[in-house]
Amino acid sequence: MRWLSLLGVIRRTGRIAEPAPPRPAPDPSVVVPDALRGSVQVRHVDAGSCNGCEIEVGAAFGPVYDVERYGARLVASPRHADVLAVTGVVTHNMVEPLVRTVEATPEPRLVVAIGDCARNCGMFAGGYGVAGSVSDIVDVDLEVPGCPPRPEAIVAALRQVTGR
Amino acid sequence: MTAVVLIIVQVLVALAVTPLLLGVMRQVRSRLESRVGAGVLQPYRDVAKLLRKQPLRAQGSSPILVYAPLVLLVSSLMIVALVPLITTSSLVTIPSDLFVVVSLLLVGTVAMAVLGLDGGTAFGGMGSSRHMMIAALVEPTVLMSVYALSVPVGSSTLSTIVAARGLDPARVVTPAGLLAVVALVIVVLAETGRLPVDNPSTHLELTMVHEAMILESAGRDLAWLEVGSWLRLTALLGLVVNLALPWGVAADASPLMLVLGVVALVVKLLAAGAIVAAAEVFMAKLRLFRVPELLAGSFVLAFLAVTASYLAG
Structure with missing residues (x-):
């Protein structure tokens, strides 16, 4: 009777x-390819984050903020993705994986930098393990400020892409 | 000639309704998870988007990455054409024989397994080996359970079986019929990668079966894979509902019967999809080593169905 409860x-x-x-x-200022209107598959890349942004990304895709209702969905492979959501400063070890993930994503694609660290290295600027912000390594199309950004801000950024 | 027209209509209806079926299933699941859901039309948008993306293929991969999705799509389209979904009239030269349909299912399964291996990733190969293990356990049960239904009819042609069950409703509730339909439901869920055998919405590579094989496909290739495997769900779920509720399937080519057949199929299919999706909310995925036990159980049911159909007629 567990299913009844x-x-x-x-x-x-x-x-x-x-x-x-x-x-x-x-x-x-954001150019969204027509093909991505209404349906966006998101691959999340943690380039060296403190996991603060991950919690907020998780909340944005959770039942309360439910960004899936606007047509965005998390996927398991960059090959399936249209949008790469990059969080955190890019550490030396993550430079190559990040570049290769972007190369593995089929065109048309967008890169979204989520959080202050991804935009301008935030509080980790100048650290010995830091290679730079996301825009130093790959082209960034959309930025979400905040440390960490609120789930509403992440949802609003993805709605810019899906247009719903 | 009319059979050809009917089958073309059947394929077109299946193509049109398949994304809607997936949309309804996802929407039911979202609502039960207290979400709002992306709407029942989201799969149409997803496929339209994938078709407009440039397919990206891994370095060093072979043409299999290009052709396997097409093989899967074509085999699924042929299954949809053969299985009695909206009409029980079938082609004379290619009857909707049980063995033809099961062989076509295997063609698609093998295409997908080869595709998983071709990407050269560890997860792809793992998914392929799991998929083949499940296929090896599923196919005998499909054969046995439909065979049990074919014994009283005296024909292994699926459309004849559905037509005979529609004419004689007493056949539907025989012990053999019920056992066979229950066994079929279990194997259809396993074959189409639904819970509790495989989780279609998982992000964890270690638990994937179907998803692991398509990790390396992108753009158009991925669209064909998605549509191909969705069509298998439509065909198999449609076959099960038409065997369980064999009413409303068009027996001849009159326009009225055809419209009735289309409406009946859409209603039955969407209702079955909603029930499957709602049941999935209450289920956890089985550990991979428990899957053979479930499938062996369904084989036992199918075996009992065959026995009962000989004993009780």
Whole structure:
């Protein structure tokens, strides 16, 4: 009868997703290829993050913020991806994996730098293990500021891409 | 000639309704997980996007990476054409014989396993070996359970079996019929990579079966793989619902019967998909070493169904 109690939990919980905020105004500085409208597969790359941004990315894809309702989905392979979500400063050991992940992603693709570390090295700037910010290594199309960025900000950035 | 037209209609309907079936299944799952869900039309958008992306192929991979998705797609289209989904009339030269359909399933399975090996990654090979193990356990059960249904009809042609069950509803609730349908449901879930055998939405490479084989495919190649494996789900789920509820399947080519057949198929298919998706929420994936026990259980059911169909007629 375990499934009956699970059914009770499902009924009591109802819908926990937050009401959808209005669609963000399109940012003219971001060029989104037409092919990616409405459906975006995201591959997450941790280039040397403290795991703060990972928790927020996880929350954005969780049931409460539910970015999947706008057509974004996490995938397991860069070959399936349209968007690479890069978090953290790029450490020396992650330079080559990051470059190769971008090369393994089919065109048209976008690179999103999530968090202050990915944008400008944040508090780790000048560290001996740091090779640079994400834009020092690969071309970045979209940035999400914050340390760590709120899930709403990550959702808004991905909605820029899906246009939904 | 009319049979050809009917089969073309059947393939087109299956192609149109398959993404919707996946969309409904994902949406039901999202709602039960307290999410909002991407909407039932998301799989159409996903496929349209994949078709517009440049396919990227791994360095050193062979043409198998290009041709295996096409082999899978063509074999799935042939299964959809042969299985009685909206009509029970079949081609005279290529009947919808049980053995033809199972062989076509194997063609697609092998194409996918070879594709998994071709990428040269460890996960691809692992997925291929698991997929072949499951296929080896599934195919005998498919043969046995449909064989049990074919004994009272005296024909191994699927459309004849469905037509005979539709004419004589008493056949549907015989012990042999029920056992065979239960066995078929289990193997269809295993063959199409659903829970509890494989998790279609997993991100963990170590637990993947189907997903692990397609990790190296991108763009158009991936679109063909997705559509090909979704079509298998449509065909097998459609076959099961038509065997379990053999009403509304068009017996002749009159337009009214055809419309009724299409509507009945869509309703039955989407309802079955929603039930499968809802049941999956309550299930965890089985450990790989427990999968043979489940599939052996379904084989026992199919074997009992064959025995019962000989004893009880």
